[in-house]
Amino acid sequence: MDNALILIAEDEAEIAEIVGVYLENAGMRIVKATDGELALLHAKQLKPDLILLDIKMPKKDGLEVLREIRRNSNIPVVMMTALAEDIDKISSLRLGADDYVVKPFNPLEIVERVKAVLRRTVGQVDNEIALRVGCLKIDRDANAVFVLRGDEEIHVSLTPTEYLVIAHMSYSSKRAYSRSELVDACLPEGEALERTVDSHVSNTRKKLEIAGAKGYLETVRGVGYRLEPLT
Known part of the structure; x- marks a missing residue:
């Protein structure tokens, strides 16, 4: 879990910055993507240990990104969603998300959710088709x-x-x-x-x-x- 690479796919710079700082303080490395297309590129090239994926993003939304990731990878994905988006939560789990968190959230909650998913999936990740x-x-x-x-x-x-x-x-x-x-x-x-x-x-x-x-x-x-x- 130490030194794990986390991809933060979030178009709101302030949220991405805060979450990134907390994850780095917990001993993890981070990379950011401000839109869905960049998130997919990072996921393919960098092969992060986990992806924090916002649902509402430009170019490709989070559900599109998750759908494409799950075609050839089981990288753990934690979705970030707004409070009223219950349909999106269900859709994301149906597409293969490992967990989700609801905005507004405490950054410490994000860190604990990430740790929990990493503990659950360590040794299970296989990026092959x-x-x-x-x-x-x-x-x-x-x-x-x-x-x-x-x-x-x-x-x-x-x-x-x-x-x-x-x-x-x-x-x-x-x-x-x-x-x-x-x-x-x-x-x-x-x-x-x-x-x-x-x-x-x-x-x-x-x-x-x-x-x-x-x-x-x-x-x-x-x-x-x-x-x-x-x-």
Whole structure:
């Protein structure tokens, strides 16, 4: 966590300056972007350890930036949003944000949120398009999941929602995800019921087992589901 590189994507210079000072005082390095296009360029070239991403930015807004980042990277992202933007909060989590903070905020809160996300994701970040989770290969470019058996790659035929469940949980594969979290992150608005999650998970688990990946998407009693079984 010490010396972690944090990209602050924020077009309000005063906010970016204050947040930057607090993060630097906590031992982190910072780089700033004042618009969405520059944020994407920095994310690609500098590969920061975490991105603080404002939703309202020029050229490309934060949700566009997050969507593009998640096409080929699982860099942790913490969204910064205005108080009344509940829809944006939900949208950002559905697109793959790791957390969000609401303006106006205490800079110390930002530091603690950043530390918490870094602790949760350390060792999990993989900037390659294809991510390995046990015997699973998640190809974010093709939106596809494969089961690896020796030199063979077996494609698992998933629905778009089933793929989103796998892809979202792969960011921290041994963490237990609640049903409500999976609803926000993965389900279309018309399906936003917790019992629908159970159906999607059950169907996905069966498909993984048929392809030779047993034990994945295990149920965590009283919480929800975990993608990769604990060993």
